[in-house]
Amino acid sequence: MKAFLILEDGNVFTGTSIGSTKEVVSEIVFNTSMTGYLEVLTDPSYAGQAVVMTYPLIGNYGVCYEDMESLRAWPDGYIVREIARRPSNFRSQDGIETFLLKHDIPGICGIDTRALTKILREKGTMNGMITTNENYDLEEVKAKLKEYSPAGVVEKVSRLKKTEHPADEGTDKGLKVALMDFGSKNNITRCLTKRGCHVTVYPALTSAEEILAANPDGIMLSNGPGDPKECTSIIEEIKKLYNSDVPIFAICLGHQLMALANGGDTHKMKYGHRGANHPVKDLSTNRVYISSQNHGYVVDDSSLDESIAKVSFVNVNDGTVEGLEYTGKNIFTVQFHPEACAGPRDSELLFNKFITMMEDCK
């Protein structure tokens, strides 16, 4: 069946429908990872967005459910050049098309994803519609696309009840970590439990009082979807966590929220960073790490005074802020993904830094 991707600027791509045939309006973003398509599909930070995979062949090693980064797939839509019809991998349990159908994700394949990505790079992220209806009215669709903006996405992806995750067998360090779930990827929990931490994952709207009452040795603020400035009530709770003196490590959305809680500012980037090979420089050592990234917003360079926080990492490609160290506090935050999945594990050592910080404060 034919499918159409209609962009806000009037460009139309015609391809073949994959997955669900339902019509969807979403923000269109591109990801440059060559592998890790299942991790991308199950990363809750993509809620409210349809993802274009720039790598031209998707699904070649199939779907292995163990690799999912959350309980389900989150993007509103999936846009690819070519789907591998016959996956080849001894771990594979399904093909990617079956996976999209099971998760009711509409997609389109067979389009020129390189041309599409060039449009998004030149004009910036924009909204789009995926539809199988050949009789669409372009002007009507364009008007609809102009109006669309994803909202309430953190509440949509966060868990409803707290969950407990004990340290892996034989590793227990007696450290309790409270992880705020704004759309947390599973590997954040795994990176902590394999390092001997007991992790309690809390729903996004849990109060700071409830978290602090459990006496955690450290608090993690997770990644998550949407515009950080929308999370006004969460930012108020983070202010209280900041004042508690419990060590805090924050990733991506968590990093942006901690900056906003301290008077910093964020803005939307032209087309964001989404991929598995973004170089970030540690300013304390000048060492460059290759990182996994997925963000459309960024903390403004000079919005935080050095008396509050110092920039610790920058992006080597465009110089944007990739990490902050809070002055006089046991708090550090990063814009990239040290938990990887998908992508390189270079910066996983930041979890060791967090463990040492918690042990020193205990």
Ligand SMILES: NC(=O)CC[C@H](N)C(=O)O
């Ligand atoms: N992965 C994330 O946490 C993304 C944070 C935020 N939603 C952004 O797009 O910038």
